[in-house]
Amino acid sequence: MKKKEVIFIAGILILAGVLWLGFQITGKRSHNTIRITVDGKEFGTYSLSQDQVIHIGDTNVCEIKNGKVTMIEATCPDHYCMKQKAVDEHGGSIICLPNKVVIEGENTTEDSDSKSSPKIDAVT
Structure with a gap:
């Protein structure tokens, strides 16, 4: 060479x-918090580092344990939300369509421009 x-x-x-x-x-x-929305409105934001049981209205109950959140009770007919993979620090989501409940991992270290301008995910 x-x-x-x-x-x-x-x-x-x-x-x-x-x-x-x-x-x-x-x-x-790092998704070290989760955000829960019900019918498109924010229900609350919770830390994955604190073990707790969260009652989401009269329809669903989720549990944060060992840095993971799972749906442990639901009034929906098929209980698909209870069978979904747990949300942890790697992200993910749990969705209960009949009750319109969404649990998703949330970045707490967001870029400064992400708060000021919305991200475009599709052009139609």
Whole structure:
């Protein structure tokens, strides 16, 4: 290999390492809180670090335990919401369609521009 080829390959590797490090630092999102909405209106925001049982109106009951939230009671006919995967620090959501209850992981370390301008997720 010539000296220029070695310098070029080393430059590519350094650039790749810097990009990878940048994605590792900025890409980590921690969902250490959950947000519960009922019929599109916010019911409350709760920390995953505190174990508790939350009664969501007269229809649903969820439990936060060991950093995970699960639906433990529901008045819906099929109880699909009780069979969904727990929401933890990696995110996720639990949705009860008949009762219009949504539990979702929420980032507490949001970017400053995300509060000032809405994100566009589709163009129609």
